[in-house]
Amino acid sequence: MEKNILSIDIGTSSVKISIVAIHNDRSNSFEIKSQSKCYYDTKRIRANNLPSNHSQQNVQVIFETIDDALKCMEFNVRIDSITVCGQMHSCVLWNHRLFVDPFDPNNLRFDMISDNYDWTDGRCDENFLKTLPTPISFADKVSSGFGCASLFWLKRFQPHYIDQFDRCGTIMDWFVCLLCRLDIVPISIQNAHAWAYFDPIKPGWNLDILKQAEFPIHLLPKPFESNVIVGQTQFQWHSIIEPGIPVYIAIGDLQAMMHLALKDNPNAIVLNMGTSAQICRLLVDKDGTLRIPRKSQLPVQSYDYYPFKNNEYLLVAPSLNGGNVLQSFMGFLQSTVKCLTNNELTREEIWDKIFHKSPEEFSNHDDNDDNDQSDERFISIKPTLFGERHDLSSVFSVNITGAKQPSLFNVINCLCIELIQNVFNMMPNVCETIRNNFNQKISTKIICTGSVMANNPILQRSLLIVIKRILLNENKSENKNNDEITNLLTSSLIDIEYVDKCDADVGCALFLISQSTNDTGAMIRRMDVDRNLMLFINGRPLPASSSITLSTIQIRNRMNGQQIPLRIMARRVG
Known part of the structure; x- marks a missing residue:
């Protein structure tokens, strides 16, 4: 069935x-x-x-x-x-x-x-x-x-x-x-x-x-x-x-997507990049003691608590800057190419040319960027082209230091790294979890959803660089070197999964049907209805009790027998 x-x-x-x-x-x-x-x-x-x-x-x-x-x-x-x-x-x-x-x-x-x-x-x-x-x-x-x-x-x-x-x-x-x-x-x-x-x-x-x-x-x-x-x-x-x-x-696309992403891994950290970008994790109020603080009282106001389902909430850092920034940059490259050569390239053609470049061409902004004295850190980008809700004054900027001329590939590589760094910076809680798990030799599951991450090897490489930055920031006093961190990143301690198909429409169907199924036999609180209406349970009139356990409900208008929707508040029994 x-x-x-x-x-x-x-x-x-x-x-x-x-x-x-x-x-x-x-x-x-x-x-x-x-x-x-x-x-x-x-x-x-x-x-x-x-x-x-x-x-x-x-x-x-x-x-x-x-x-x-x-x-x-x-x-x-x-x-x-x-x-x-x-x-x-x-x-x-x-x-x-x-x-x-x-x-x-x-x-x-x-x-x-x-x-x-x-x-x-x-x-x-x-x-x-x-x-x-x-x-x-x-x-x-x-x-x-x-x-x-x-x-x-x-x-x-x-x-x-x-x-x-x-x-x-x-x-x-x-x-x-x-x-x-x-x-x-x-x-x-x-x-x-x-x-x-x-x-x-x-x-x-x-x-x-x-x-x-x-x-x-x-x-x-x-x-x-x-x-x-x-x-x-x-x-x-x-x-x-x-x-x-x-x-x-109707429900939110974020909650729908998260239901699908966390279906088999409820403790995972989810990094989603579509038009915008988000880092999410699940919070469960198991015993009713969870007290969600007001946003104005948070030490960092770049993340939010979103209602999810039942006694569950999502902790979310919602960045306004994700795939839309990359799309805007590709649009800039398109217009530049057309202006200089009178040739028209699609955004897909530009990405294809970039993806086919060798990894060495990105080496001017690579895994060695944790070395503060490196002369390779000659370009920095602030990727907030669309600002952020917590910082309306935030702007996009590019800073080049020294006389060294960056290539197009340096710019793209830096942009991808800083896009991911930006959304991680918005969720200090996640960065702390990654470091604590790492030091305690506990595996951290990171699920990357959306085709933007799944199909872009530069973004995937950028994620590793950002995670290495997070770990090195904590472990410099322990003299952990790059090679050790790199080896640990490729171990099971940092488990990164790229999910191309984590569509919100699919998650929406699973979310709503699972909630509906779980609430079969729920305790329905009787609500005030028009005196011309009568409630029926399986064809029988509803007794005038304050509450009753129902399997199906239908409501009919006494005047003409027409069925109309019943809107109710439901609470699970027990």
């Missing part, structure tokens, strides 16, 4: 869709039956007349890309449920009248939908952020690109524009509402936390604070646990989506 899940990842630059067959056994084994990936039209996804620090995406282009990706799917199975994940900080607004007319992919009213204000948006500068109230949550720092920050800015500077909308959510929430024709916008606790002004422990929005700050609280989506079914598809879309398919609440 297996469940076939259609899972969709609405990313920053592309849409990925998979059909994941999950076997209904204790192993939770799975098989990917079909996949497709379509990139946004780069010429249409963003408007050209925006200020350089504004980052918003055309929702019509996103929708058309989802449509194209669905067309590319090959399948011969019936879809049992749909899961959605994506860019969790994003914010899109729409008018409820959008879903009044029957669904027609060719005539969707995009004039009733705002752009998608994504996580890279920088319109909320430091001065603006200082005018915002402090959230009541362990995440008590607000950054530009967070959903609530974007709404604050729109309310203050474009009030007439925002007044035409009466709904908002992440781009994934909008898509879930589209599929199910929902009037109330459901948002997962994961994504609500990523918007700021949300307490995931309580859980709930900081409504009193937001009201006092004249925030448009009527727009806020309704938060739910990150494992509930919020509705059913209401229409036929191509041959793959039929009416009546259950749709789960």
